[in-house]
Amino acid sequence: xxxxxxxxxxxxxxxxxxxxxxxxxxxxxxxxxxxxxxxxxxxxxxxxxxxxxxxxxxxxxxxxxxxxxxxxxxxxxxxxxxxxxxxxxxxxxxxxxxxxxxxxxxxxxxxxxxxxxxxxxxxxxxxxxxxxxxxxxxxxxxxxxxxxxxxxxxxxxxxxxxxxxxxxxxxxxxxxxxxxxxxxxxxxxxxxxxxxxxxxxxxxxxxxxxxxxxxxxxxxxxxxxxxxxx
Amino acid sequence: xxxxxxxxxxxxxxxxxxxxxxxxxxxxxxxxxxxxxxxxxxxxxxxxxxxxxxxxxxxxxxxxxxxxxxxxxxxxxxxxxxxxxxxxxxxxxxxxxxxxxxxxxxxxxxxxxxxxxxxxxxxxxxxxxxxxxxxxxxxxxxxxxxxxxxxxxxxxxxxxxxxxxxxxxxxxxxxxxxxxxxxxxxxxxxxxxxxxxxxxxxxxxxxxxxxxxxxxxxxxxxxxxxxxxx
DNA sequence: AAAGATTCATACTGGTCGGTATGTTGATGG
DNA sequence: CCATCAACATACCGACCAGTATGAATCTTT
Numbered sequence: 001x002x003x004x005x006x007x008x009x010x011x012x013x014x015x016x017x018x019x020x021x022x023x024x025x026x027x028x029x030x031x032x033x034x035x036x037x038x039x040x041x042x043x044x045x046x047x048x049x050x051x052x053x054x055x056x057x058x059x060x061x062x063x064x065x066x067x068x069x070x071x072x073x074x075x076x077x078x079x080x081x082x083x084x085x086x087x088x089x090x091x092x093x094x095x096x097x098x099x100x101x102x103x104x105x106x107x108x109x110x111x112x113x114x115x116x117x118x119x120x121x122x123x124x125x126x127x128x129x130x131x132x133x134x135x136x137x138x139x140x141x142x143x144x145x146x147x148x149x150x151x152x153x154x155x156x157x158x159x160x161x162x163x164x165x166x167x168x169x170x171x172x173x174x175x176x177x178x179x180x181x182x183x184x185x186x187x188x189x190x191x192x193x194x195x196x197x198x199x200x201x202x203x204x205x206x207x208x209x210x211x212x213x214x215x216x217x218x219x220x221x222x223x224x225x226x227x228x229x230x
Numbered sequence: 231x232x233x234x235x236x237x238x239x240x241x242x243x244x245x246x247x248x249x250x251x252x253x254x255x256x257x258x259x260x261x262x263x264x265x266x267x268x269x270x271x272x273x274x275x276x277x278x279x280x281x282x283x284x285x286x287x288x289x290x291x292x293x294x295x296x297x298x299x300x301x302x303x304x305x306x307x308x309x310x311x312x313x314x315x316x317x318x319x320x321x322x323x324x325x326x327x328x329x330x331x332x333x334x335x336x337x338x339x340x341x342x343x344x345x346x347x348x349x350x351x352x353x354x355x356x357x358x359x360x361x362x363x364x365x366x367x368x369x370x371x372x373x374x375x376x377x378x379x380x381x382x383x384x385x386x387x388x389x390x391x392x393x394x395x396x397x398x399x400x401x402x403x404x405x406x407x408x409x410x411x412x413x414x415x416x417x418x419x420x421x422x423x424x425x426x427x428x429x430x431x432x433x434x435x436x437x438x439x440x441x442x443x444x445x446x447x448x449x450x451x452x453x454x455x456x457x458x459x460x
Numbered sequence: 461a462a463a464g465a466t467t468c469a470t471a472c473t474g475g476t477c478g479g480t481a482t483g484t485t486g487a488t489g490g
Numbered sequence: 491c492c493a494t495c496a497a498c499a500t501a502c503c504g505a506c507c508a509g510t511a512t513g514a515a516t517c518t519t520t
Contacts, residue, residue: 006467026349116345118335157421160418164425171402177349195428236487237487277498279480
């Protein structure tokens with residue numbers, strides 16, 4: 001019998017992925033040092049190059065197997081929820097509240113990788129694009145669903161709103177890196193929450209104007225208390 | 231008399247700054263190669279190190295003397311305008327329309343630098359932070375001004391809205407890099423324009439839920455067509 | 461248990477990059 | 491016209507880093 005298996009290729013691979021993810025999160029992909037990954041993981045270079053053909057291949061694997069699930073887990077609650085606006089607001093609140101100083105300082109790995117790698121590597125670009133597409137499609141589906149259930153205004157263009165929401169989140173997290181505090185992120189998120197509130201369907205509203213007008217007139221506004229801070 | 235001055239230190243410095251900016255825009259700061267900058271500028275390494283003490287100092291100078299004016303020029307129209315919402319919408323339209331494929335592919339230099347350098351270099355972080363602070367303060371001032379002129383809803387929290395707007399712009403430009411087309415940026419910008427429209431003060435509206443300001447109506451307004459799309 | 465493949469370990473290589481040492485040329489003041 | 495300094499130019503150095511060659515240890519299969 002063997003007390004502990006001396007060879008655990010799957011575990012080695014997983015350790016490598018996680019340490020590579022952290023190093024990439026701190027330094028970006030190009031500045032990520034293989035030696036640093038090897039040191040933090042306790043794996044040798046021979047093992048690394050047995051599991052991954054190159055640094056680039058390792059990076060691709062991190063995107064597919066770490067970043068992608070990470071992002072998907074974040075917005076899943078919104079897609080699964082009965083009321084996508086309530087769910088989205090909750091996610092936003094969680095996002096700012098649970099975020100450690102470390103996460104504030106280093107930002108969102110997904111956003112970081114897009115910014116760094118999309119212009120210089122097609123493999124990264126394509127993989128990151130599909131993650132973004134899926135994320136957006138999930139929000140679009142949630143909003144369409146919300147429109148059918150009459151919890152989201154019918155005149156909202158779901159594609160545009162989804163892109164706008166994702167952009168504001170990633171932009172807020174990204175820009176927060178330039179500040180010491182999380183003030184910017186929190187402030188931006190309050191703006192986002194206000195925007196999300198404005199997407200709620202109002203009780204007596206006639207639906208479906210969509211591409212005709214920006215809505216806004218006639219309807220008399222303002223969900224109010226649930227969101228009013230102060 | 232001299233036909234052409236053989237020594238033009240100011241011009242040499244400026245050329246260096248511009249070429250460094252372009253190289254940094256393409257590759258990021260850390261991956262920017264001094265040799266590439268020297269080749270594209272036709273300047274030698276000796277000249278570079280005469281004008282700048284190190285690559286980092288060169289980077290700082292690019293931030294202060296190229297990136298900062300670049301950003302300030304972008305939002306100045308909003309601050310100077312009579313109606314900041316109209317101006318902001320115009321700027322957004324310009325931003326997407328005039329943007330070349332190159333700019334789509336490589337994103338916003340300011341955002342790129344924050345994402346890349348803020349976590350790893352305090353000098354960059356501080357300089358970029360002040361640019362962001364100024365940008366945000368400019369929008370806040372414009373919105374407060376707009377609130378006094380009754381073109382912006384009185385219940386809007388200017389700080390939050392400004393952060394949110396900036397985040398959505400930079401996020402949209404950043405994420406657009408992962409797509410081949412500018413579709414994502416345009417879509418996100420349509421979402422932003424819709425949001426900006428929602429900030430307009432409405433004629434007969436009793437204002438101020440937010441900080442409980444009464445705000446007498448009577449002021450009329452609302453341009454409308456100037457901005458309505460489709 | 462032998463053979464063969466998988467999994468890992470070590471030492472080394474070629475290349476790139478930021479930075480420096482040192483030399484040369486042009487401008488400038490006396 | 492000479493001295494001095496600013497403004498360049500060239501050659502070189504050490505560090506780091508991705509990748510490889512080679513071999514050893516372990517597991518699997520028969």
